[in-house]
Structure formats: C-alpha cells, structure tokens
Amino acid sequence: MWKNETAKRLQVRYPIIQAPMAGGVTSTSLVSAVSNAGCLGMIGAGYMSAEQLQEQIREVKALTENPFGVNLFIPGRYMTTDEKVALSNRLLDPLKKELSVHEKTTNLPTAEKDYDNFANQLKVILDEGVPVCSFTFGIPSEEVIGQLKQANVTVVGTATTVKEAILNEKAGMNVVVVQGSEAGGHRGTFEESSEGSMIGLMSLVPQVVDQVNIPVIAAGGIMDGRGIKASFCLGAQGVQMGTAFLTCEESGANELHKKEILKATEDQTVITKAFSGKAARGIQNDFIETMKAYEDSLPAYPVQNTLTKGIRKAAATQGKPAYMSLWSGQSPRLSKNQSVDELITGIVAQAESI
Amino acid sequence: MWKNETAKRLQVRYPIIQAPMAGGVTSTSLVSAVSNAGCLGMIGAGYMSAEQLQEQIREVKALTENPFGVNLFIPGRYMTTDEKVALSNRLLDPLKKELSVHEKTTNLPTAEKDYDNFANQLKVILDEGVPVCSFTFGIPSEEVIGQLKQANVTVVGTATTVKEAILNEKAGMNVVVVQGSEAGGHRGTFEESSEGSMIGLMSLVPQVVDQVNIPVIAAGGIMDGRGIKASFCLGAQGVQMGTAFLTCEESGANELHKKEILKATEDQTVITKAFSGKAARGIQNDFIETMKAYEDSLPAYPVQNTLTKGIRKAAATQGKPAYMSLWSGQSPRLSKNQSVDELITGIVAQAESI
Numbered sequence: 058m059w060k061n062e063t064a065k066r067l068q069v070r071y072p073i074i075q076a077p078m079a080g081g082v083t084s085t086s087l088v089s090a091v092s093n094a095g096c097l098g099m100i101g102a103g104y105m106s107a108e109q110l111q112e113q114i115r116e117v118k119a120l121t122e123n124p125f126g127v128n129l130f131i132p133g134r135y136m137t138t139d140e141k142v143a144l145s146n147r148l149l150d151p152l153k154k155e156l157s158v159h160e161k162t163t164n165l166p167t168a169e170k171d172y173d174n175f176a177n178q179l180k181v182i183l184d185e186g187v188p189v190c191s192f193t194f195g196i197p198s199e200e201v202i203g204q205l206k207q208a209n210v211t212v213v214g215t216a217t218t219v220k221e222a223i224l225n226e227k228a229g230m231n232v233v234v235v236q237g238s239e240a241g242g243h244r245g246t247f248e249e250s251s252e253g254s255m256i257g258l259m260s261l262v263p264q265v266v267d268q269v270n271i272p273v274i275a276a277g278g279i280m281d282g283r284g285i286k287a288s289f290c291l292g293a294q295g296v297q298m299g300t301a302f303l304t305c306e307e308s309g310a311n312e313l314h315k316k317e318i319l320k321a322t323e324d325q326t327v328i329t330k331a332f333s334g335k336a337a338r339g340i341q342n343d344f345i346e347t348m349k350a351y352e353d354s355l356p357a358y359p360v361q362n363t364l365t366k367g368i369r370k371a372a373a374t375q376g377k378p379a380y381m382s383l384w385s386g387q388s389p390r391l392s393k394n395q396s397v398d399e400l401i402t403g404i405v406a407q408a409e410s411i
Numbered sequence: 412m413w414k415n416e417t418a419k420r421l422q423v424r425y426p427i428i429q430a431p432m433a434g435g436v437t438s439t440s441l442v443s444a445v446s447n448a449g450c451l452g453m454i455g456a457g458y459m460s461a462e463q464l465q466e467q468i469r470e471v472k473a474l475t476e477n478p479f480g481v482n483l484f485i486p487g488r489y490m491t492t493d494e495k496v497a498l499s500n501r502l503l504d505p506l507k508k509e510l511s512v513h514e515k516t517t518n519l520p521t522a523e524k525d526y527d528n529f530a531n532q533l534k535v536i537l538d539e540g541v542p543v544c545s546f547t548f549g550i551p552s553e554e555v556i557g558q559l560k561q562a563n564v565t566v567v568g569t570a571t572t573v574k575e576a577i578l579n580e581k582a583g584m585n586v587v588v589v590q591g592s593e594a595g596g597h598r599g600t601f602e603e604s605s606e607g608s609m610i611g612l613m614s615l616v617p618q619v620v621d622q623v624n625i626p627v628i629a630a631g632g633i634m635d636g637r638g639i640k641a642s643f644c645l646g647a648q649g650v651q652m653g654t655a656f657l658t659c660e661e662s663g664a665n666e667l668h669k670k671e672i673l674k675a676t677e678d679q680t681v682i683t684k685a686f687s688g689k690a691a692r693g694i695q696n697d698f699i700e701t702m703k704a705y706e707d708s709l710p711a712y713p714v715q716n717t718l719t720k721g722i723r724k725a726a727a728t729q730g731k732p733a734y735m736s737l738w739s740g741q742s743p744r745l746s747k748n749q750s751v752d753e754l755i756t757g758i759v760a761q762a763e764s765i
Contacts (some may be wrong), residue, residue, distance in 0.1 A: 219676065219744065220676075220678065237611055238592060238609070239610070239611035239613055250678065251678055255592070255609075256678065257591055257593035257613065257632055258613040259591060259611065259612040259632040259633065259641065259642075260741035261677065261741075263634070263635065263638065264677050267745075277613065277614075278611055278613040278614035279613065281617065283617050283644055283646060284613060284617065284645070286644040287641035287642070287644040287645045288613075288641070290637055290640040291637050291641045322573065323572060323608070323618050324572045324573070324574065324610065387611055387615075388613075388614040388617070388618060390621065390622075391621075411644050
C-alpha cells in the first residue's frame with residue numbers, strides 16, 4: 058500500500074509526514090528519528106532565524122542520511138493598531154504579574170522583517186540542498202517556487218478547502234497537504250473566503266482529490282493505522298501527523314504539554330486566536346477562557362504571538378499549563394508516549410492489517 | 412466487506428442507513444426504495460403526530476417487505492421566555508411581511524405536549540412492529556428501551572462525542588450512530604459538556620470504537636464508496652448518509668433544496684441555531700445571516716422551530732431559498748441527482764473496488 062507517486066517523490070518508504078510543528082517541537086532528534094524510520098521528518102522553521110534553521114539542518118544531516126523537509130510560514134501583510142496592542146497588553150498584564158514576567162515586549166514584528174527573514178530562510182534551504190520544503194499560511198511567489206523546483210526541491214503546499222488546494226496546484230506545488238478541521242495547532246487557511254470553514258477530513262479529502270491532479274496528503278486527527286488506511290481509501294496518497302509525533306519521546310515539546318495531551322479527551326480542544334492572533338486548535342485552558350471575549354479585538358498574527366511569548370515561556374518553565382498553548386488535534390485519546398520507532402512500526406503494521 | 416454484526420442485526424444486505432431527515436424529506440418512496448435496495452430506509456418522524464407516523468409506516472410496508480426504521484426526537488425540558496419569543500417575532504416580522512405570511516404563530520409547543528406525542532409515537536412503533544427505532548437529541552428512559560427491546564425492536568442511539576456514545580451503550584442501545592462535525596441538519600448532541608465540541612469523523616470514530624463494545628455507525632460527510640470504506644477502516648460497522656439521499660429523485664426534499672445542494676461547495680455550509688433553536692448545519696443564506704447576531708437570544712428548540720415554520724414553508728412555496736433551511740453536510744460537491752438504486756449500486760461497487 059505504500060509505494061505510490063508521493064512516496065517516490067518524497068523518496069520515503071512510507072508516505073507519512075511528521076507535521077512541521079513550530080516552536081521547538083520538531084527537535085533534531087524527532088526529525089532525524091522520523092526520517093530514519095522511513096517517513097519524512099520535518100523541521101518546523103516558521104519562527105526560526107536563518108541561522109537557527111541552518112544549524113538545525115546541519116544537525117539533522119549529521120543524524121540521518123534519509124530525506125527530510127523544512128516548513129516555512131509565508132509572510133503576509135497584517136493589520137494592527139496601537140489600540141489593539143494596548144488592549145492585548147492590558148489583558149496580559151495580570152497574567153504577566155502572576156508569572157513574574159517583567160520584561161516589556163518591544164521589538165514587535167513587522168511585515169518587512171518577516172519578508173527579510175523568509176528570504177534568508179529560503180537561501181539556507183537552497184544552500185543546504187534540503188529535499189522538501191512545505192509552506193503554511195499562503196503560497197510563495199512564482200519566482201520562489203521556480204527557484205526551489207529548479208534546485209530539485211519538492212514543494213508542498215497547505216490547504217483547508219478545495220479552493221485553496223486548487224490555488225496550490227495552479228501555483229505549481231508538487232503535493233498538497235489538506236488540513237481537516239480535526240487538526241491541532243494553527244489552521245493553515247490563507248484564502249479569505251476559506252476562513253472559518255472548518256471542513257472535516259472525511260469531507261475534505263475526496264472533494265479535493267476530485268478537483269486537483271497533484272497528490273493529496275491528509276492531515277488532521279490521524280493518529281494510527283486506522284486513520285492512515287482511511288485516508289488512503291478517501292483518495293489521499295499519504296498522511297501528515299502532528300499530535301501523534303508531539304507526544305513521542307524524541308519530540309521537543311514541553312513535558313507538561315505532552316502530559317496534558319496524554320490525559321485529554323476528544324471534546325477538550327477548541328479553536329482560539331488568543332495565543333497568536335491566528336486560529337489554532339489546542340486544549341481548552343484558563344488563558345483561552347480569559348481571552349475569549351476579546352479574541353476578535355486582538356492584534357493580528359504575528360503581533361499577538363510576540364505579545365504572548367513571555368507568558369507562554371514563563372508558564373512552561375513554571376509548570377503552569379493553564380497559560381501554555383497546548384496545541385492538540387481532536388484525537389488525544391489515541392496519543393501515546395513512546396519512541397518514534399515504536400509509533401511508526403505500530404501504525405504501519407496496523408494499516409497493513411486492515 | 413458487508414457481512415457483519417450490524418448488517419445481521421439490522422437484517423440488511425448493506426449496513427448503510429438512510430439518515431432519518433425530518434420535515435418531509437424521508438418520503439415513503441425514499442424510505443421504501445432504500446430498503447428495497449438492501450439498505451435501511453428510515454422514517455424521520457421527529458415532527459410527526461402518531462397518526463401521521465402510523466400512516467407512513469403502513470405506506471412503507473405496502474412498498475417493501477424489507478426492514479425499515481423510524482427515528483424519534485427525545486423530548487426534553489426547554490427554557491423559553493416571553494421576551495425571547497417577542498424578540499424572535501420582532502426579527503421574523505419583516506420576513507413574514509416580505510413573504511406575505513399573515514397567520515400569527517399561536518399554539519407553541521410545550522414539554523408536556525412533546526412527551527405525550529413521544530409516548531403516542533412509541534405506541535405506534537410497537538403496534539406496527541417496526542423493526543428498528545433510532546433516537547436523536549437524547550436517550551429514552553430505561554422503561555422505554557426495555558419495552559422496545561422486549562418487542563424485538565433494534566434500538567439505535569445517536570452520539571457526537573465519546574461520552575455520549577458511552578451513555579448510549581450504558582442505556583442498552585444495540586447500536587450507536589456517531590455523528591461527525593461534517594454532518595448536515597441538526598447536531599444530535601444531548602449531553603451538556605458535549606455542546607459545541609464538533610468532533611470530525613476521522614477523530615470521532617476510532618476514539619468511540621476504542622471505548623464502547625456495541626457496533627458503531629459513522630455519520631457525517633459520507634457520500635460515496637470512499638467514505639464508506641474509510642469508515643470501515645476507522646472501525647465503524649456501517650454508515651448513515653443524509654445529504655447523499657436527500658438529493659435523490661425519490662426524496663421528499665423540496666426541489667429548490669436539492670438544487671442548492673447540487674450547486675454548493677464544501678465551504679458554504681455553516682452551523683446555525685436560527686431556524687430551530689438547536690444547532691444544525693445548512694447552506695449559508697440570508698436568513699442565517701440576518702439572525703446570526705441574535706442566535707443565543709432566541710427561544711430554545713422546539714419553540715424557535717415553530718416560530719419560523721410559516722416563513723420556511725412560504726419560502727419553499729414561493730421559491731426563495733434565501734429563507735429556507737437548506738440542511739446539508741460538508742460534502743455537497745459529491746451530491747448527485749439520481750435514483751436511490753443508482754446511488755446504492757454505485758457506492759457499493761466503489762467501496763468494493765477500493
């Protein structure tokens with residue numbers, strides 16, 4: 058069941074992609090373990106500088122000879138106002154006090170800096186000969202896609218609706234990851250009319266497969282061989298799994314984050330914009346609850362993300378999950394704390410047995 | 412792939428259930444055609460009087476010797492206030508004027524009348540020897556379940572979370588339908604902590620299957636053999652399909668409703684409480700848009716449902732989909748206008764070929 062166009066293109070034994078979770082989850086040990094196990098490890102580089110990215114790419118290369126990939130966030134224009142920043146700071150101040158976060162957040166991101174960083178990240182990917190590059194929050198320019206493809210980098214887009222999948226195909230993406238409403242972490246939505254559409258994977262995959270000619274990778278809520286086999290039945294050529302890898306021993310996720318997922322139930326995740334200014338799925342907690350009423354008045358991504366950084370970091374250090382961004386998909390009951398090898402061996406055998 | 416415990420229990424060739432869509436969609440010709448094709452036709456009796464139900468059961472019996480089922484809504488306590496009713500009427504008045512609906516809505520439902528009707532519906536089911544009875548919006552009393560099971564009626568519950576599935580099993584249900592967030596029409600949610608949880612089917616099915624011992628039927632967004640085979644891979648023993656049957660030639664749905672689904676895309680459905688007071692998925696239109704801001708201030712189901720009845724009926728008669736409840740799941744791109752026989756023959760062959 059594993060040998061298909063996508064496995065061939067990604068040069069992997071199993072067309073199973075470890076989702077490029079940003080923010081330190083995709084440690085070198087996670088990425089290399091996934092690639093060594095015959096799947097595709099991915100560095101979630103969205104928040105990295107070019108230097109950090111280059112360093113991790115070299116670390117990964119030292120630990121695996123198999124292909125791996127890097128995911129980048131497409132920089133975008135974003136609107137924020139001093140009033141929005143002030144409101145956010147006013148809401149965050151009591152939490153900062155509670156967590157003894159004293160630094161003021163200065164140096165807010167700007168679209169200009171984001172574009173510069175993106176250009177530098179791309180240069181690293183080309184310089185280091187990374188075989189796969191995926192994108193979230195948009196589609197890069199024709200020029201960028203052309204450059205990458207000319208350097209034999211496989212380019213992978215992200216879509217949350219049929220329209221977004223078609224846009225990815227038209228832009229020249231080799232493969233498209235379709236993200237169902239079940240998925241944990243940030244929604245990859247980038248096209249205005251797709252906002253809030255929240256299509257479940259069971260609906261999304263066949264409708265996309267019927268409308269595009271490039272291979273489709275299913276993402277969202279897939280945790281084991283059952284989800285993999287089901288995705289193939291729907292017409293996908295591979296899967297991308299986040300939460301299943303997040304709780305693995307090798308993952309760089311905070312141990313508290315892992316624990317919260319391991320004990321969560323399927324009805325405990327919610328969509329929130331409170332942490333970053335962009336919609337994302339995580340386990341309901343006090344932070345989300347407190348900010349809920351103001352969600353639509355907060356600064357846009359990535360400004361809000363920067364404003365909440367100190368709180369998230371301090372909460373993690375101090376062991377307070379109530380203020381951490383506990384990203385998780387809708388299948389936490391299927392999560393396990395095990396090695397990447399155990400996970401992959403288990404799900405491959407399970408998928409083959411169905 | 413079709414011979415399993417569920418097919419045996421439901422006495423059908425294919426464990427494919429036609430969802431019991433209420434409000435006239437499940438015409439006698441639809442129900443009997445589904446049962447004649449080896450699947451389970453269901454009468455959506457939620458809004459019917461005992462007399463109407465008895466009449467349709469007899470009509471169906473005259474057209475098929477195969478088993479069929481009836482779905483009932485569990486009556487519940489509901490809170491409404493004169494203020495809420497007044498607000499709703501104030502919002503609906505301009506629409507009534509536009510549609511020339513002159514009758515005042517009197518005779519609002521009461522919990523007492525609902526309970527009486529439910530008792531009378533149950534009596535008909537027992538008197539007529541209906542082989543399968545499913546329930547939405549809750550779980551009937553131990554006494555009712557005992558009575559039905561003693562009369563050899565297969566009882567089928569509805570769940571939207573693992574917790575609700577476990578409650579159904581504990582109550583003695585023979586089978587449980589799990590409804591993913593993709594599903595069209597009313598959410599079957601009945602347990603308070605499950606409200607708003609909106610679990611996608613890819614996440615819901617395996618997590619339920621791991622926690623209950625009764626057979627699980629997958630519902631939500633399934634339209635063809637791909638969805639059926641995928642559901643089986645996830646651990647379901649059967650599927651329930653609504654939208655796929657709604658657009659069939661034999662369905663009693665308004666022709667405009669069928670047309671709107673046939674031309675809709677996956678991103679056009681939304682969850683709204685505006686039509687009935689209970690969350691349901693349908694194609695976005697002016698009515699939903701107009702009522703959106705007031706959704707949480709409207710009377711509860713079934714009061715709001717009664718208040719909007721005149722408008723929905725007039726809109727359908729006058730060909731104005733902008734004010735109709737255009738229930739649809741998230742896979743309208745997969746809908747076809749064909750006969751029930753063509754639908755079932757096609758999806759069975761497709762599922763077998765995967």
